[in-house]
Amino acid sequence: MQESLGEAAGARTERQLVTVRIPAGWTLAGLIAGLLTGIVMARTSALEEVLAVTAPVGALWLRALQATIVPLVAGLLVIGIAQMAMAARAGATARRMLLIVAGVLAFSGLMSAFLTPLLLELFPPPAAAAGVLSAGGEAQEVPGLAAFVESLVASNVVKAAAETAMLPLTLFFAAFAVAVSKLPDEQRTTLLGVFRALANAMLLIIGWVLWVAPVGVFALAVGVGAASGGAAFATLAHYILIVVAVGSVIFVGGYLLAWLGGGISPLRFGKALIPAQTVALSTQSSLASLPAMLVSARKLDLREETAEFVLPLAVAIFRATSPAMNMAVAIYVAHLAGVELSALTLVAGAAVAFIIAIGSVSLPGTISFVISVGPIALAMGVPIGPLALLVAVEMMPDLMRTLGNVTADVGLAAAVDRKRAGDTQP
Numbered sequence: 001m002q003e004s005l006g007e008a009a010g011a012r013t014e015r016q017l018v019t020v021r022i023p024a025g026w027t028l029a030g031l032i033a034g035l036l037t038g039i040v041m042a043r044t045s046a047l048e049e050v051l052a053v054t055a056p057v058g059a060l061w062l063r064a065l066q067a068t069i070v071p072l073v074a075g076l077l078v079i080g081i082a083q084m085a086m087a088a089r090a091g092a093t094a095r096r097m098l099l100i101v102a103g104v105l106a107f108s109g110l111m112s113a114f115l116t117p118l119l120l121e122l123f124p125p126p127a128a129a130a131g132v133l134s135a136g137g138e139a140q141e142v143p144g145l146a147a148f149v150e151s152l153v154a155s156n157v158v159k160a161a162a163e164t165a166m167l168p169l170t171l172f173f174a175a176f177a178v179a180v181s182k183l184p185d186e187q188r189t190t191l192l193g194v195f196r197a198l199a200n201a202m203l204l205i206i207g208w209v210l211w212v213a214p215v216g217v218f219a220l221a222v223g224v225g226a227a228s229g230g231a232a233f234a235t236l237a238h239y240i241l242i243v244v245a246v247g248s249v250i251f252v253g254g255y256l257l258a259w260l261g262g263g264i265s266p267l268r269f270g271k272a273l274i275p276a277q278t279v280a281l282s283t284q285s286s287l288a289s290l291p292a293m294l295v296s297a298r299k300l301d302l303r304e305e306t307a308e309f310v311l312p313l314a315v316a317i318f319r320a321t322s323p324a325m326n327m328a329v330a331i332y333v334a335h336l337a338g339v340e341l342s343a344l345t346l347v348a349g350a351a352v353a354f355i356i357a358i359g360s361v362s363l364p365g366t367i368s369f370v371i372s373v374g375p376i377a378l379a380m381g382v383p384i385g386p387l388a389l390l391v392a393v394e395m396m397p398d399l400m401r402t403l404g405n406v407t408a409d410v411g412l413a414a415a416v417d418r419k420r421a422g423d424t425q426p
Contacts, residue, residue: 030214031221031392035232038225047226054219061209061216062388068206069374070161073356074173075199076371081177081358082192084317097310097416100261101318104253104408105357109323109350112246116331117341119242125336126234166375167348170355206370210391217392224389239332240396246328247400250321254407262414264300272299273410280406284398286315289406296410306417311409320408321401322372323353329369330377333386341380349380369394 034054041047087094154160154168161169180191209216225232258269276292283289290311297307327349334341341349353376369391377384 025395026214027210027217027392028395030216030218031389034218034221035225037218038222038227039229039232041222042226042229051223051226054222058216058219058223058388061212061219062385064209065206065216065370065388066374066384068202068209069371069378070166070169071198072202072206072371073166073170073375075195075202077170077173077355078177078180078195079192079199080317081174081355082181082188084358085178085181087313087317093306093309093416094313097313097412100257100412100415101314101358104250104257104318104320104412105323105354106350107253108250108320108357109327109353111249112324112327112331112353113346113350115249116242116246116328117335119245120332120335123238123242125238126231166378167352170352170375170379174355174358210370213391217389220388221392235336236390236393239390240393242332243325243328243397244400247321247325247397247404250324251400251404251407254320254404254409254411257408257411258300258414262300262411262418264414269300269411269414272296273407276406276410277403280402281399284395284402286319286402286405286409289402290315293406293410293413297413300410300414302413302417307413310413310416314409314412317358318409318412319357319401319405321404322357322368323350325397325401326356326373326376327353329373329387329390330380330382333377333390334380334382337383337386339380339382341382345380349376352376352379369398 037050041050084098087098154165154172157169157172160172180188183191221232228235255266255269258264259266273296276289276296279289279292280286293311293315294307297311298304327346330349331341331346333339353372356372356375370387373387374384377387
């Protein structure tokens, strides 16, 4: 099968970013071991001595994790958004696809901003959960309406980066990426090469930091286990269920997109998608599921030229579950930390979630979790320290992330293919 324009673009992006392998299973083991150690040590007189060692180790690892967020987000945003802006020039099909992508991502974030607090009200965390996610970090002050509007544009980008003011930084790099996409070819290639190199360097650093995540998470979890006891396990299970429930809405939305946008019944769509969903669950990778998605597209009788253009490009730039599930994580942490989230704050979080979802190229779930949720939490004034613990259980929500993204990708291809009916322009 001849490689399409979209597949070539997606493949180039993947080849040009370094591959980082994260010991997710060991990180989860470190979390469990740390919690159990804290629970046991809390009943002994040796707790203070143990915490005197584990607390600095955990804090040091957390700071190393936080240090990579701004430069990595900058690099990936410029690459991802510039790629999307250039894709829009491919013709009417690409522009329609990107319009649907934007609509789904906006819905994803705003839906989560409404649904997650509702779920937490209907199904509150365990009574002793408040201290579970207290590891590291304090909430930032969220400005009022006037200050919020003024903060959208940073007068000094370097100062904004030093203060981790993620909303103005995200908007700046998004605008910068669009500007880069409009430069002459030679200049655009040079600048994208610089930001790709920056992203690669940061990926290597965060890979090193996450490689020792079992030690860092263990050190942080000891204090959490000592403070909260067995409630830690119940809270983490509750957290997983809430985040997965929010992601499930987007998963179902993929069927609705194929039905309402592509005219394919949910039953037929579901049968054709089983192979792709099976690969998604087994690999937790949308990219690895791409061949199976192309097979599903053929079973749905989608035009080959549409599927070969839309699906590879969707894998590169369309993560439908990201705004919803990333917002859910930030809102959950805010709930336990006692941070009041106003409507304005939630809108700010959804805006950052939208831009981050567009700009984040396909990465391992653990890295994607850190660089995607961190900016959203910072923009909402939510402490990001707890993310260091939640990253240990990300492998479970990541199943729904991949499943929902693969389903939405094929639903997108179905919707774009139907809209192309009668078109002659590629």
